[in-house]
Amino acid sequence: MNTLLHMLSWLFAIILAPLLSGVINRTKALYGGRKGQPLFQAYYDLFKLLNKGAVYSQTTSWIFRAAPIISLSVVLTALLLIPIMGYRSVLSFRGDFIFLAYILGLMRFVTVLAALDTGSAFEGMGASREMQFSLLAEPIFLICLAVLAAGTGQLDLSGMIQSLWSASSPQTNAATFLLTGALIIVLLTENARIPVDDPATHLELTMIHEVMILDHGGIDLAFIEYASALKLWLFSALSIGIALPLRTGNPYMDFIIGIGGIFLTAVIIGIIESTMARLRLLRLPQMMIAAAALSLTAFIWVT
Amino acid sequence: MNHTLWAEIFVLGVVLTNFRLLASSRLLVLINTMQIQAISLSAIPIALAPSALPFRLVLLAMITLAVKGWILPRLLKRAVQKTNIQREIEPFVRYEFSILLGIILLGLCFYISHRFKTDANLTSHFLLPSALFSLMTGLLIIVSRRKALTQVIGYLTMENGVYLFGAALAIEEPLLVEMGVLLDVFVAVFIMGITIYQINSEFDHIDTDRLSELKD
Numbered sequence: 001m002n003t004l005l006h007m008l009s010w011l012f013a014i015i016l017a018p019l020l021s022g023v024i025n026r027t028k029a030l031y032g033g034r035k036g037q038p039l040f041q042a043y044y045d046l047f048k049l050l051n052k053g054a055v056y057s058q059t060t061s062w063i064f065r066a067a068p069i070i071s072l073s074v075v076l077t078a079l080l081l082i083p084i085m086g087y088r089s090v091l092s093f094r095g096d097f098i099f100l101a102y103i104l105g106l107m108r109f110v111t112v113l114a115a116l117d118t119g120s121a122f123e124g125m126g127a128s129r130e131m132q133f134s135l136l137a138e139p140i141f142l143i144c145l146a147v148l149a150a151g152t153g154q155l156d157l158s159g160m161i162q163s164l165w166s167a168s169s170p171q172t173n174a175a176t177f178l179l180t181g182a183l184i185i186v187l188l189t190e191n192a193r194i195p196v197d198d199p200a201t202h203l204e205l206t207m208i209h210e211v212m213i214l215d216h217g218g219i220d221l222a223f224i225e226y227a228s229a230l231k232l233w234l235f236s237a238l239s240i241g242i243a244l245p246l247r248t249g250n251p252y253m254d255f256i257i258g259i260g261g262i263f264l265t266a267v268i269i270g271i272i273e274s275t276m277a278r279l280r281l282l283r284l285p286q287m288m289i290a291a292a293a294l295s296l297t298a299f300i301w302v303t
Numbered sequence: 304m305n306h307t308l309w310a311e312i313f314v315l316g317v318v319l320t321n322f323r324l325l326a327s328s329r330l331l332v333l334i335n336t337m338q339i340q341a342i343s344l345s346a347i348p349i350a351l352a353p354s355a356l357p358f359r360l361v362l363l364a365m366i367t368l369a370v371k372g373w374i375l376p377r378l379l380k381r382a383v384q385k386t387n388i389q390r391e392i393e394p395f396v397r398y399e400f401s402i403l404l405g406i407i408l409l410g411l412c413f414y415i416s417h418r419f420k421t422d423a424n425l426t427s428h429f430l431l432p433s434a435l436f437s438l439m440t441g442l443l444i445i446v447s448r449r450k451a452l453t454q455v456i457g458y459l460t461m462e463n464g465v466y467l468f469g470a471a472l473a474i475e476e477p478l479l480v481e482m483g484v485l486l487d488v489f490v491a492v493f494i495m496g497i498t499i500y501q502i503n504s505e506f507d508h509i510d511t512d513r514l515s516e517l518k519d
Contacts, residue, residue, distance in 0.1 A: 171428070174311035178319075286326070289402050293322050296406050300413050301315070301429070 006090045012259060013079050017233040018042035018226065020266045027270025042229060049222035057215060059119045067114030068216065068223035074107040075230040082237050083158040085261070086247055086254035092156040097145040100157065101138065104190075107227070108134055115212035126211030129281070133196065133208065136288035137189040143295040144179050144186065148242070151175055151302040161241040171301060173245075178298035180243040185291035187235040187269075191228065194273040196284060236265040310350040314433050316343035317467065318409070321440040324460060325401040329390045333456050334379045341371035344463055347430070348470050363481055367466070370485050375459065375492050382452060382496040386503040395512075396447035404443060412436045430471035437464030451502065451509040455495045462488050 022039040029036025038044070056065065081096050083089040112130055115123040148160040151172035165173060189196045192209035201207055213224050240261035248254055279287060320340035327333055345368040352360055383389075396404070412435040419431065441461030445454050465484075503509050 170308040170311045173308055174315050177312065177315065286399050286402075289399050290322070290326060293402050293406050294319075297315075297318060297322070297409060300410055 003090065006088060009082070009084045009087055009255065010079055010090055012084075013082075013230060013233050013237070014076075016259075017229040018046060020232050020236065020262070021229060023263055023266040024270040024273065027267050028274050031271070031274035042225070046222050046226055049217075049225070050219055052218035054216075054218035054220050057118060060117050060215075063110075064114045064117045064215075065220070067110040067117075068220040068227070070110045071107045072223045072227040072230075074103055074110075075227045075234065078103050078107075079230060079234055081157055082234055083161050083241060084237050084255055084258035085241050085244065086162050086249070087251045087258060088158040088162070092158040094155040096156050097149065097160070098142075101142050101145065104231075105134075105138065107231075111212055111224075114216075118215045120215065123212055123214060126208055129208045130212060133189055133284065133288070136285060136292070137186050140182055140288065140291050140295050141186050141190075143292070143299055144182055147175055147179055147295065147298045147302055150299070157238075162247070164242060165245045165247055175298040175301040176242060176245075178294045178301070180239065182291045182295040182298070183235075183239045183242060185287060185294075187232075187239055187265075188272070189288070190235060191232045193269055195276050195279050195287065198278050233262065236262045240265050310347060311429065313343040313347045313350055314429050316340070317347075317463070318433050318436060321437055321460065322402060322405055324444060324456065325405045325440060326398050328392070328394075328398060330383050330388065330450070330452055331380070333453065334376050334383070337379070337456060337459060338372055338376045340460070340463060341375075342368065344466060345372065347467070351430075351470070359478055363478065366482070366485060370489055371459075371463070374489065378492055378496045379452065379455065382499050385500050386452070386509060388450065388452070388503070388509060391448055391450045391453050394448045394453075396443075401443065401447060405440065408439045408443070409436050412439060430467060434464050434467035434471050437461070437467055440464075449510045449512055451495070451499045451511050454511065455492060455499070458495075459488070459492065 019039065019042070021042045022037075025041070026036045026039060078100055080091040081089050081100050083092070108130065112127040115127040115130075145157075148164070149155060151169070152160045152163045154160045154163055164176060188194070192199055197208040197210075199210065201210070209228075213221065216224055237258065240258060244257070244261050246254075246257060248257070317340055320336050320343070323336045324333060324340075327336065345364045348360055349356065349364050394401070409432070412432040416431040416435060438461050441457045441459070441464060444457030444460060448454060448457065462484075499509055502514070506513075
């Protein structure tokens with residue numbers, strides 16, 4: 001297959017990513033017995049924001065303006081590395097999983113810098129919380145990827161996910177169950193979903209991600225919203241590639257199943273959000289430590 | 304899904320329930336976790352057995368399941384209802400820290416069992432460390448918790464570790480010995496349940512560390 005066909009998975013991500021939040025909201029609405037907002041609401045919001053101009057506070061510097069652009073370009077780059085099930089990614093090289101983990105770290109870094117740049121105490125608090133939880137989530141994510149590398153003997157993400165779930169290594173398969181659990185917690189934390197952060201609230205003292213982007217508006221906000229939609233797509237694609245024990249061998253079949261799986265992940269996130277309450281901030285480290293226990297057990301299991 | 308994968312999953316189930324026992328403060332959750340652990344525990348020898356199942360093994364698994372998965376949890380739940388104590392509030396070791404200790408212990412168990420030179424042929428690579436880990440978890444729960452009921456659960460976890468140890472080394476114990484061990488555990492938990500009830504009605508609490516300062 002040539003590179004152009006590989007770009008297909010990247011294009012799908014760019015076009016369909018905002019739809020995920022629509023699916024999540026629809027699932028939550030169904031659970032609550034409501035009709036819910038339109039499926040394509042995220043697209044309407046993005047277009048509305050893109051047609052607006054941006055207002056910048058005088059205390060902010062160039063960092064504040066650069067951050068949305070950097071974070072969007074970082075996610076777009078990171079998406080090049082993500083395979084969908086057995087469908088190989090556009091870019092893959094030895095050790096690309098470490099590149100993935102750190103390029104996502106760069107995205108968080110610029111978001112936090114922009115939040116601090118506004119000089120608002122409120123955003124500073126959000127930045128501090130974001131760092132506190134990513135401090136716990138990032139090692140877990142890296143350990144998960146290390147388990148994959150150790151379990152499959154491959155050093156690139158596409159190869160790892162392709163060779164998972166082969167019948168020859170029951171111990172890697174058993175460890176993959178654990179990884180799925182840990183990755184779900186990482187996914188919810190990284191994307192600011194409900195047990196960690198409530199994406200529906202604004203101006204509430206408990207929120208983490210939303211508080212950091214309060215001062216962004218117009219095009220910048222559109223970039224940030226789009227980048228977080230793409231990040232959700234990235235994590236869903238990665239988790240479903242690891243969790244689903246299905247390998248048809250035909251990359252196109254895998255691709256179709258994988259896209260279906262990503263939307264299934266959105267439904268699962270919706271169900272988690274409707275059945276769980278947001279955890280107290282003090283209880284969150286306990287959940288993260290549980291995820292760390294899962295991933296470290298998996299690591300001990302495969303080595 | 305072949306046989307070995309099932310065995311792996313059940314062993315993994317035991318390890319995960321151990322972590323849950325270390326992390327949870329509610330007594331009813333602890334008892335339910337014990338129940339899940341007992342179910343995976345009794346399934347392990349069957350999953351490891353060759354395709355022709357010996358009758359002895361099935362009988363043993365059924366009895367283990369009945370005693371550890373049904374009778375003992377019922378006894379413990381009765382004790383919880385009678386003493387009307389829902390959760391362990393202030394353990395000696397905090398829950399986050401006990402999970403971390405658990406991870407360290409798990410690594411240690413794997414290290415120790417790699418150094419083990421046993422003559423018996425190991426049926427599965429992970430059974431021995433998991434058995435050791437259950438023992439260690441039970442010990443950790445017994446020393447780090449205040450409530451007598453939680454300590455009983457620690458004792459049961461240790462016993463589960465011993466059972467798994469037998470399964471790991473595939474020791475052909477006579478049925479009578481296994482029955483004897485099960486009966487011992489049953490009687491022990493039975494008596495502990497009654498004792499806890501008596502302690503509670505006498506002193507209005509079941510904190511073992513406060514029992515040392517008894518007055519007449």
